Amino acid sequence: xxxxxxxxxxxxxxxxxxxxxxxxxxxxxxxxxxxxxxxxxxxxxxxxxxxxxxxxxxxxxxxxxxxxxxxxxxxxxxxxxxxxxxxxxxxxxxxxxxxxxxxxxxxxxxxxxxxxxxxxxxxxxxxxxxxxxxxxxxxxxxxxxxxxxxxxxxxxxxxxxxxxxxxxxxxxxxxxxxxxxxxxxxxxxxxxxxxxxxxxxxxxxxxxxxxxxxxxxxxxxxxxxxxxxxxxxxxxxxxxxxxxxxxxxxxxxxxxxxxxxxxxxxxxxxxxxxxxxxxxxxxx
Numbered sequence: 001x002x003x004x005x006x007x008x009x010x011x012x013x014x015x016x017x018x019x020x021x022x023x024x025x026x027x028x029x030x031x032x033x034x035x036x037x038x039x040x041x042x043x044x045x046x047x048x049x050x051x052x053x054x055x056x057x058x059x060x061x062x063x064x065x066x067x068x069x070x071x072x073x074x075x076x077x078x079x080x081x082x083x084x085x086x087x088x089x090x091x092x093x094x095x096x097x098x099x100x101x102x103x104x105x106x107x108x109x110x111x112x113x114x115x116x117x118x119x120x121x122x123x124x125x126x127x128x129x130x131x132x133x134x135x136x137x138x139x140x141x142x143x144x145x146x147x148x149x150x151x152x153x154x155x156x157x158x159x160x161x162x163x164x165x166x167x168x169x170x171x172x173x174x175x176x177x178x179x180x181x182x183x184x185x186x187x188x189x190x191x192x193x194x195x196x197x198x199x200x201x202x203x204x205x206x207x208x209x210x211x212x213x214x215x216x217x218x219x220x221x222x223x224x225x226x227x228x229x230x231x232x233x234x235x236x237x238x239x240x241x242x243x244x245x246x247x248x249x250x251x252x253x254x255x256x257x258x259x260x261x262x263x264x265x266x267x268x269x270x271x272x273x274x275x276x277x278x279x280x281x282x283x284x
Contacts, residue, residue, distance in 0.1 A: 002280050002281065002282050002283075003023065003025065003027075003280065003281040003282075004018075004019065004023060004278065004279070004280050004281075005017065005018050005042075005278070005279055005280070005281060006085055006088075006089075006275060006276075006277070006278050006279075007042065007044070007275075007276040007277050007278075008081040008084070008085065008273060008274060008275050008276060009077075009081070009273075009274055009276060010077030010078070010080050010222060010224065010250075010271060010272065010273045010274070011077060011221060011248060011250030011251040011252075011253065011271060011272065012220075012221030012248075012249060012250025012251070013045055013077040013078075013220050013221055013222040013223065013224070013250060014043070014044050014045050014221075014276075015044050015045065015046050015047065015048050015077075015078055015081050016035065016042055016044045016047045016048070017047075017048045017049075017050065017081060017082065017085045018047065018048070018049050018050065019050050019085075019089060019091070020049050020050055020051040020052075021050055021051065021052055021060070021091055022091075025049060027047075028069070029065075029068075029069025029070065030069065031069075032047050032065050032067075032069045033067060033068060033069040035047070035281065036067035042279070042281075044067070045067065045214075045217050045220050046064055046065060046066055046072075046075055046078055046217065047064075047065040048062070048063070048064055048065075048075070048078050048081065048082055048085075049062075049063040049064075049065070050062070050082065050085065050086060050091070051063060053100065054100060055100065057098065057105075058098045058099060058100045058105060059086075059092055059094060059097050059099060060082075060086065060091070060092075060097070060099045060100070061099070061100050061101075062078075062079065062082050062099040062100065062101050062106070063101075063102070064078055064101070064102075066214075066215065066216030066217050067216060067217050068216040068217075070216055072102075072163060072216065073101060073102040073103050073104075073162045073163040074101050074102070074103075074104060074161060074162035074163040075163075075224065075225065076118060076120060076161070076223070076224020076225040076226075076227070076228060076269050077222055077223065077224040077271070077273075078224070079099070079106055079108055079116075079224065080108070080116040080118060080224070080271060080272070080273040081273045082099065082108065083097055083108035083116050083118075083273065084116065084273040084274075084275065085275075087110070088275060095109060095110045096108055096109040096110075096119075097109075101162060102162075103162055104120075104121050104162045105121070106118055106119060106120065106121070107119040111270065114272070115270050115271055115272055116270070116271070116272070116273055117268055117269065117270040118224070118268070118269045119266050119268055120161055120162070120224075120228050120266060120267045120268065120269055121161075121162070121266050121267070122263070122264045122265065122266055122267070123159045123160065123161060123228070123229070123232045123257075123263070123267060124159065124160035124161075124162075125137055125159055125232075125236075125263065127158060129160060130158055130159070130160045130164040130191075130193075130195075131164070131191075131192055131193060132158050132164065132190060132191055133189070133190040133191075133192070134158070134190070139157060139233075139236050139237050140155050140156070140157060140237065141155070141156055141157070141158055141166075142154070142155055143156075143185070143188055143190065145181065145184040145185060145188065146184060147177065147180050147181055147184050148180060152181070152184075154168060154181060154185065155168065155169070156168045156185070156197075156233075157169075157229075157232075157233030157236065157237065158195075159229045159232050159233060160229075161225040161228045161229050161232075161267065162225065163196060163215075163225055164191065164193060164194075164195045164196065165195065165196045165197075165198055165225065165226055165229035165230075166185055166191070166195045166196070166197050166198065167197075167198040167199075167200055167226075167229055167230045167233040167234075168181070168197065168198065168199050168200070169200050169201075169202065169233075169234075169237070169239075170199050170200065170201055171201065172201070173199055173200075173201040173209045173210075173211060176199045176211065178197075178199055178211050178213050178219055179213060179218070179219065181197065181199075181213075182197040182213025182218075182219070185197050186213070186215060194215045194216075195215065196212055196213070196214050196215055196223065196225070196226055196229075197213045198210055198211070198212045198213075198223070198226045198229060198230050199211045199212070199213075200230040200233070200234065202234060202239050202240065203247075205239070205240055205241045206240070206241050206243060206244055206245060207244065207245045207246075207247065208230060208231070208234060208244060208245075208246055208247065209246075209248075210223075210226060210227060210230050210246050210247065210248050211248070211249070212226035212248075214226070221248065221249040221250035222248040222249065222250040222251065222253070223248070224253065224269050224271070227246040227248065227253045227255050227269065228255055228257075228267045228269055230246065231244045231246065231255040231257055231267070232257060232259075232267065235257060235259050236259075242256060242257055242258050242259060242260065243255070243256045244256075251271070251272070252271070253269055253270065253271040254269070254271065255267065255268070255269055255270075256268045256270075
């Protein structure tokens with residue numbers, strides 16, 4: 001069996017995108033993990049699968065798999081790549097596109113600038129719905145972690161953008177212990193499904209820098225849902241305005257959240273997507 005794929009990236013957050021509409025796709029977790037190996041496979045942060053719609057009001061189903069082979073709920077940078085893939089492969093020319101993830105329905109729009117905007121729906125702020133074990137909703141939570149053999153109290157905001165995020169505000173992003181604290185917080189029992197851990201440095205009310213340690217992947221060059229979650233946490237803490245430029249290692253995203261209208265307002269993410277190359281996986 002030969003399987004066609006396309007290598008893509010959104011600000012360096014890289015993906016293999018597979019067309020499950022015009023070809024049969026049945027990848028195991030072991031295969032996804034093997035293909036993700038950057039030395040012995042293709043190498044990617046996540047594998048994205050385009051499937052026919054499972055309900056009449058959407059254009060496609062959008063599925064996301066981490067490098068450990070596990071399926072996850074959402075990926076914002078992947079959504080922009082998904083939109084560009086569908087258009088470039090002639091699967092649809094609609095604008096906007098409507099796609100269904102594991103737990104959300106997203107609207108993907110092509111802008112005149114060439115960027116792609118994603119309506120990420122409203123943020124989920126109630127702890128039980130992340131899921132996160134807490135007595136009540138707070139703007140800031142405290143937990144004690146063991147990092148390097150020492151107990152460390154960590155303060156963070158918690159929000160779901162279809163996938164769970166904890167966001168830590170730091171003064172020096174470059175020297176933040178992203179890997180160590182990220183792993184420790186992901187393993188905390190109060191996050192039963194683990195969590196993506198963001199580290200945010202506020203530069204101005206309209207600009208932040210961000211690093212994200214993702215579940216099942218580790219630190220990536222960009223994280224779209226993480227950028228949205230960080231903006232929400234910054235707004236709820238009175239640190240950010242409604243339109244924010246988020247600087248990540250791979251570039252910049254624009255995030256908009258009109259929370260002054262309602263906390264149920266959708267978060268909109270805008271940024272680029274790029275095709276790197278097409279390839280074929282053949283049975284050996």
